[in-house]
Amino acid sequence: MAGINKVILVGNLGKDPELKYLEGNIARANFSIATSEFHKDKSGNKIEQTEWHNIVVWRSMAESAEKLLKKGTQIYLEGKLQTRQWIDKDGHKRNITEIVGESFLVLQRKDSNVPNPNINDDTSNVNFEDLGKKDNLPF
Numbered sequence: 001m002a003g004i005n006k007v008i009l010v011g012n013l014g015k016d017p018e019l020k021y022l023e024g025n026i027a028r029a030n031f032s033i034a035t036s037e038f039h040k041d042k043s044g045n046k047i048e049q050t051e052w053h054n055i056v057v058w059r060s061m062a063e064s065a066e067k068l069l070k071k072g073t074q075i076y077l078e079g080k081l082q083t084r085q086w087i088d089k090d091g092h093k094r095n096i097t098e099i100v101g102e103s104f105l106v107l108q109r110k111d112s113n114v115p116n117p118n119i120n121d122d123t124s125n126v127n128f129e130d131l132g133k134k135d136n137l138p139f
Contacts, residue, residue, distance in 0.1 A: 006079075011075070012110075014033065015032060017029040017057075027059055027063050028056060029056070029065045034051070035053065055079070056098050058100075069104075070110070074109075075104050
């Protein structure tokens with residue numbers, strides 16, 4: 001049986017995507033997404049816990065990310081976890097776990113006064129259960 005490696009995030013970009021072209025003119029964009037959860041401590045004070053996620057997207061998706069996404073933009077992202085290793089310039093072994101994005105949807109811009117032709121401005125009607133559904137799932 002094959003495994004499942006699926007990540008779904010709704011969060012805000014921590015920085016503008018950084019677009020680079022690799023050998024063979026292959027586009028790659030990196031950016032980070034913050035997701036936050038809230039809970040109350042024993043005293044009843046509201047505590048926010050933020051997790052940062054490193055995202056990488058490739059090819060035309062990377063070019064679209066560079067055009068559409070800016071720091072503060074809220075997005076829905078689907079992808080998979082990937083860990084890669086390399087040797088840095090000082091000879092130290094390094095590794096990073098990141099999310100390889102497979103699709104994203106802009107939900108809300110930080111400056112909500114700027115209209116986005118790519119989304120419906122009424123983001124309160126987004127049905128998150130339908131966003132991840134695909135007809136070709138094996139289950």
